[in-house]
Amino acid sequence: MLRIKKIKKIYQMGKVKVEALRGVSFYVDKGEFVAIMGPSGSGKSTLMHIIGCLDQPTEGNFIIGGEDVSKLNDDRLAEIRNKRIGFVFQQFNLLSRTSILHNVEIPLIYAGLKAKQRRELAKQALENVGLGDRVKHKPNEISGGEKQRAAIARALVNNPLIILADEPTGNLDTKTGSEIMDIFDKLHQQGHTVIMVTHELEIAKHARRIIHLRDGLIEKDEVKT
Numbered sequence: 001m002l003r004i005k006k007i008k009k010i011y012q013m014g015k016v017k018v019e020a021l022r023g024v025s026f027y028v029d030k031g032e033f034v035a036i037m038g039p040s041g042s043g044k045s046t047l048m049h050i051i052g053c054l055d056q057p058t059e060g061n062f063i064i065g066g067e068d069v070s071k072l073n074d075d076r077l078a079e080i081r082n083k084r085i086g087f088v089f090q091q092f093n094l095l096s097r098t099s100i101l102h103n104v105e106i107p108l109i110y111a112g113l114k115a116k117q118r119r120e121l122a123k124q125a126l127e128n129v130g131l132g133d134r135v136k137h138k139p140n141e142i143s144g145g146e147k148q149r150a151a152i153a154r155a156l157v158n159n160p161l162i163i164l165a166d167e168p169t170g171n172l173d174t175k176t177g178s179e180i181m182d183i184f185d186k187l188h189q190q191g192h193t194v195i196m197v198t199h200e201l202e203i204a205k206h207a208r209r210i211i212h213l214r215d216g217l218i219e220k221d222e223v224k225t
Contacts, residue, residue, distance in 0.1 A: 001193065002028040002051070002162065007060035007070075009046050009216075020046040021057070022216035028162075028195060033188040035204035036197045038213035045166075047213065048197045052085055052164050053077045065161050082110045086155030090167035092147040094139040094154075100126065101135040104154045111158060125153035129183060145176035152183055156192075163187065165196040169203055181206045 009021040021043045028034055038044040049055040050062055053069055056077075062070040069080055086107075087093075094103045104122040113121070126135055129149040139147055148168060155163050165184065169177030185206055188194055196207060204210050212220040 001030045001032075001065070002195075003061070003063040004047075004051075005061040005063070007047070007050060007057045007062060009043070009050065009055070010058045019216055021050075023060070024213075024216070024218055025060075026211060026218065026221060028193065030193055031188070031191050032209060033184070033194045033207045034196070035207035035210045036195065036213060037199065037201070037204050037210055038219075039199070041215075042213040043216040044197050044213050048164065048166055051162070051195060052087060053081045082107055083158060084161040086158060086160035086163045088148070088151050088155050088163065088165040088168050090170040092139070092144075092151045092171070094147055094150060096139050098138065099135065100131065100137050100139065100142065100150045103139070103150060104157050107154065107158045121157055122153070125157040126150065128156065129153045143176075144172050145179060148172065148176075148180050149183065152180075152187075156187075161193060163192055163194045165194065167198055168196065169198075169200070177203070 004024055004026050007021050007024045008019065011018045011020060024047065036044050036047060046055070050057055057070050060070065061068050064080065065084060069077065101119065101122050104125055105118045108118040108121060123135060126132055129152050131146060131149050131153065134142055134146060169180055172180060181203060184194055184196070198204050209223045211218060
C-alpha cells in the first residue's frame, strides 16, 4: 500500500546542512489508521510533506499504490496528490468566497469530471459527514467543526488511497475535536487508510498504531493489540 524505505531529507541552510529525516522506514497497509507523533523538530512535518507528495526525499524510496513516487516530476506528483491522497489540514484551507459545495468539488474539477457528476459526488460526500443541509453556505457562515467536516468531505470526494490529516483537531475545542475524531474512527471502520500527524496523545490514541519520531528517526512504532 504505502512503503517508506530509508528516507532521508537534508535541507541546506546557508553553509549548514540540516537532516530533518535520517533514514526512516515503515510500511502502512490498506485500511490502517496510523498516527505520527513527535516533538517540534522531530521530522514529522517533513515526513507528512513527503507522504503527501508535497516534497521529495533527498535519499530513499517512497512507494504508494505500487508506484515509486520519490523521483517523479512535479506534474506527475500533482496528479498523484489529486487522485490518491485526500488532505485534511489544521487550518481547513477552504476558499472563503465560494460555497461549501464548490469547495468539495475542487478535486473533481482537477480530475476533469463534468459539472453534474461533480455536484452529485460533492453532495454525497457532504451528506456523509453530516453537512447535507450546508451545501450553499460559505465557510464564514459555518462553525469551525463544520469547516473541518467540509474539509474531510473534500478529502473523501475523490475516493483516495490515503486520507492524510495534519493536526485535524488543532483549531477546535475539545468537544468539537472529539466529534471530528469520531468521523475518522468511522472512516477507519469503513476501510479507509488514515495517516494523521498530531502532537496530542489523546488524539493519537484513536489510531490503531502510533509511530513516534525523534530527531529524524523512528523512536518507537507501537500497535494496539
